[in-house]
Amino acid sequence: MKTEAKIFISVALFFLIIFLIYWYTSFEDAGSVMLFFSMGLGALPGAYLFWWSRRMDPRPEDLPDATIASGQGSVGAFPEGSIWPFVIGLGVTSLALTIVTNLWMGSIGIFLLGFAIVGGVRESRRGGSL
Amino acid sequence: MTVTEERSTIGSHEPSHHEGPTGLLKWLTSTDHKVIGLSYIVTSLILFAISGVLAELIRTQLLFPDNHFVSQHFYNELFTMHGSIMMYLFVGPFAFGLGNYIVPLQIGAPDMSFPRLNALSYWLYLFGSIITVSGFFTAGGAADFGWYAYAPLSNSPFSPGMGENLWYVGIGIAGLGTILTAVNFVATVYTLRAPGMTMWRMPIFTWNMFVTSILALLVFPVLTAAFALNLADRVLGAHVFTVSGGGIPVMYQHLFWFFGHPEVYIAALPYFGIVTEILPVFSRRPVFGYKGLVLATLAIAGLSMGVWAHHMFTTGVVLLPFFSALSYLIAVPTGIKFFNWIGTMWGGQLTFEPPMLFAIGFLLVFLWGGITGVMLASPPLDFGTNATYFVVSHFHYVLIATTVFAGFGGVYYWYPKMTGRFLHHGLGKAQFWILFIGMNVTFLPQDILGSMGMPRRYAHYYPGQHFTLLNQISTVGAYIISISMILFIINFWVSWKKPILSGPDPWLGHTLEWATTSPPPPKNFTSLPPIYSDSPLWDFRLKEMKEKGEGLPR
Amino acid sequence: MALSALAIGLSACNGLPSYGSRHPATTQGNSMFNLWQGSMTLGLAIGIFVWGLILYSVFKFRKKGNSIPSQTQYHVPLEITYTVIPILIVIGLFYFTIQSEHKVDKIVPNPAVKVTVTAFQWGWKFNYPKQNITIATTNPGSRPTLVIPTKVPVRINLVSSDVIHSFYVPKFLFKRQAIPGVKNTFDFNATKPGTYLGECSEFCGLHHDNMLFYVKAITPAAFKVWLASNHGKATA
Numbered sequence: 001m002k003t004e005a006k007i008f009i010s011v012a013l014f015f016l017i018i019f020l021i022y023w024y025t026s027f028e029d030a031g032s033v034m035l036f037f038s039m040g041l042g043a044l045p046g047a048y049l050f051w052w053s054r055r056m057d058p059r060p061e062d063l064p065d066a067t068i069a070s071g072q073g074s075v076g077a078f079p080e081g082s083i084w085p086f087v088i089g090l091g092v093t094s095l096a097l098t099i100v101t102n103l104w105m106g107s108i109g110i111f112l113l114g115f116a117i118v119g120g121v122r123e124s125r126r127g128g129s130l
Numbered sequence: 131m132t133v134t135e136e137r138s139t140i141g142s143h144e145p146s147h148h149e150g151p152t153g154l155l156k157w158l159t160s161t162d163h164k165v166i167g168l169s170y171i172v173t174s175l176i177l178f179a180i181s182g183v184l185a186e187l188i189r190t191q192l193l194f195p196d197n198h199f200v201s202q203h204f205y206n207e208l209f210t211m212h213g214s215i216m217m218y219l220f221v222g223p224f225a226f227g228l229g230n231y232i233v234p235l236q237i238g239a240p241d242m243s244f245p246r247l248n249a250l251s252y253w254l255y256l257f258g259s260i261i262t263v264s265g266f267f268t269a270g271g272a273a274d275f276g277w278y279a280y281a282p283l284s285n286s287p288f289s290p291g292m293g294e295n296l297w298y299v300g301i302g303i304a305g306l307g308t309i310l311t312a313v314n315f316v317a318t319v320y321t322l323r324a325p326g327m328t329m330w331r332m333p334i335f336t337w338n339m340f341v342t343s344i345l346a347l348l349v350f351p352v353l354t355a356a357f358a359l360n361l362a363d364r365v366l367g368a369h370v371f372t373v374s375g376g377g378i379p380v381m382y383q384h385l386f387w388f389f390g391h392p393e394v395y396i397a398a399l400p401y402f403g404i405v406t407e408i409l410p411v412f413s414r415r416p417v418f419g420y421k422g423l424v425l426a427t428l429a430i431a432g433l434s435m436g437v438w439a440h441h442m443f444t445t446g447v448v449l450l451p452f453f454s455a456l457s458y459l460i461a462v463p464t465g466i467k468f469f470n471w472i473g474t475m476w477g478g479q480l481t482f483e484p485p486m487l488f489a490i491g492f493l494l495v496f497l498w499g500g501i502t503g504v505m506l507a508s509p510p511l512d513f514g515t516n517a518t519y520f521v522v523s524h525f526h527y528v529l530i531a532t533t534v535f536a537g538f539g540g541v542y543y544w545y546p547k548m549t550g551r552f553l554h555h556g557l558g559k560a561q562f563w564i565l566f567i568g569m570n571v572t573f574l575p576q577d578i579l580g581s582m583g584m585p586r587r588y589a590h591y592y593p594g595q596h597f598t599l600l601n602q603i604s605t606v607g608a609y610i611i612s613i614s615m616i617l618f619i620i621n622f623w624v625s626w627k628k629p630i631l632s633g634p635d636p637w638l639g640h641t642l643e644w645a646t647t648s649p650p651p652p653k654n655f656t657s658l659p660p661i662y663s664d665s666p667l668w669d670f671r672l673k674e675m676k677e678k679g680e681g682l683p684r
Numbered sequence: 685m686a687l688s689a690l691a692i693g694l695s696a697c698n699g700l701p702s703y704g705s706r707h708p709a710t711t712q713g714n715s716m717f718n719l720w721q722g723s724m725t726l727g728l729a730i731g732i733f734v735w736g737l738i739l740y741s742v743f744k745f746r747k748k749g750n751s752i753p754s755q756t757q758y759h760v761p762l763e764i765t766y767t768v769i770p771i772l773i774v775i776g777l778f779y780f781t782i783q784s785e786h787k788v789d790k791i792v793p794n795p796a797v798k799v800t801v802t803a804f805q806w807g808w809k810f811n812y813p814k815q816n817i818t819i820a821t822t823n824p825g826s827r828p829t830l831v832i833p834t835k836v837p838v839r840i841n842l843v844s845s846d847v848i849h850s851f852y853v854p855k856f857l858f859k860r861q862a863i864p865g866v867k868n869t870f871d872f873n874a875t876k877p878g879t880y881l882g883e884c885s886e887f888c889g890l891h892h893d894n895m896l897f898y899v900k901a902i903t904p905a906a907f908k909v910w911l912a913s914n915h916g917k918a919t920a
Contacts, residue, residue: 038348084246099299099365482746581704
């Protein structure tokens, strides 16, 4: 996990340096603000990963000499398939179209999203799909 | 049914066959990264074809001086939609499609980290694309303010219409899909690697997809914000970018290019990765300078975040030396990559199947894009060439090298993995040569046109300007490119009708995707070789070859 | 070696080709033109070297027999070399860029003539505030003429009244955006009399490609006569 943390922390450090140079040489607002918040995007996951990397043992994928067998066991739970991403996609699209069309689109979007959220939650409770 | 995936050692269990939905319902409900990856690839190639047709119409309009093949208004729609589809809906999604298919395989994972989110990303991309393109069917036509939609031209007083609104919404939705995919890639790379696959052993393609994802996470939210603000100006009567309401038009350029320049690298890094997969395999050598190559990728990504205003040199309101210096510096890691690629081939045993041809084509073509790019990093040179065909030629050299040469190289390389069949070698080679000739015939004349001062986005030029002959050569080149694309479709059809079976590892691959069947079973692997380097399968094969003492197979 | 090629390129009156560029008609343009020639020559030289390396390895290392090739993956001195050399090259390029940029962006305290250029959809308005002369695009597609003296510095104040445009004269190898809410200022010294085509080079809507104008450079003496005879006139 250490390399993973270092990558995001370097992102943060890089943007900190660039932000300081840019702000000091240009005093231009838009770019400085964007660089500053880009630093945040590196710092947030970087700090989280760093915190964890000090508290957990290296995983098999962090060890250069790990054998395939050392990673045996559960990798994670993967769905076989689900219709709900499709429905959420339709809902989000209708909702976004509301801005340029009319409120009817929005009500369809909210209906689809609600439907999909309920459906998705029920699906994961059953631990299954469809 | 949710399957809890167990990691297995060699040959410990049989590939399982699940009963599931078939046909359309299978496509709609699938959360398998392979199905989603293929959907991305096919959708983006269809959009590429649509956009290519628009490009041919543009070139046809420019075939004669003061031509009236299409109306002025439609010409503006043509170049806007050509650029928009290519930049927002093709180059990134095509790479993310290949990445979706290949990255989990390369790191020995059963799927992406968040399979349902992965499916959602695809649907958002598909719906966003449909909405963007549907602008052509509205009364006012599609968007016609150029793909970077500078405010205030893109505001409603100057560009009213439904097509424009749909453009914003469609690209915004597709962008949301990209952000979600990027999250998924980072999580997958961080949590689903096989034992022994440390970060510094990941194949370069996976590395580059990972770095690309971080870039996408940094900049796509900015694009979405810029579009949302612009849309607020358009439909809600806000005044973020209008001078009369106290807004600042230049701010839009800052927001846009803060996205727009890294977007160019989002369109390049994955394709660098593809080339770095192909060259070692067909040279029978490991990647030369693996660590340097990864560091170069990180350096390119970092620097690309600090050069956005080199697109704004001619605005007169940006800090020229800062952006010029950082833009020049990008040439250094890019140069390192070039020498690493050459070093990989150096002393190898090269064979020239279509993927290798496309990868070498990439090197030759991209180099010219890079050289013209270094020239554009200089503000005084940019004053003369900015917004002329010199820039058009430059970024087509870059983007065609990456997305078309390296992209098709990747398709030829991984098609056997995805389908268990080869694409026809002869047709592939023909496609390569025709593309290579067509590409240079199209865009070298544009370099000269730009140097002579022909501005981009002009529907007409006049006989006295001496632009006619070069434009005609360029148009002929564009037609030649379309022949090569038709050859690809024929090739695809041939492989469908008369399959040439490839087996699991037709190229003697270096990375884990070749350690499973073609196409891979659900959840990908029944066994994995031990991982001691960035080319685990090649280590395994080398050991085998040395034990047999026969050298390379024929 | 590469840098010396650049240095040669930057010396005036060199024998290098123009690489398609127009020969400049301003002193500022000359500086950019020399930089262009030098960079293009250097770029081509590097290009030919790298293309050569690629093609050499393609032809030299094609598969012969079935021996397993060397599996060397790292060669640190070589890697350092090809990192350092590009850095030196870009530092050199950056140096010459800054030199040229200073010449091009230099604003003199007392220009001989000041012109306010207003870009609009789809035309130009040239206003000489001191002499109260205005020349503008009247009907779509008409091409107004900006009259300037040669040799002496001319000041342009560039504004836009609606969307973003760009003031581009190919013979000057120069363009600058006209942005609403921003006043852009630049100077140039035309070197010889002549009439040069100018274009809008930032996409600005439907008739973008019809937003043309001329720049007519005449001798300072002739310019004085022209000013006197046009004093207070608003011409098309």
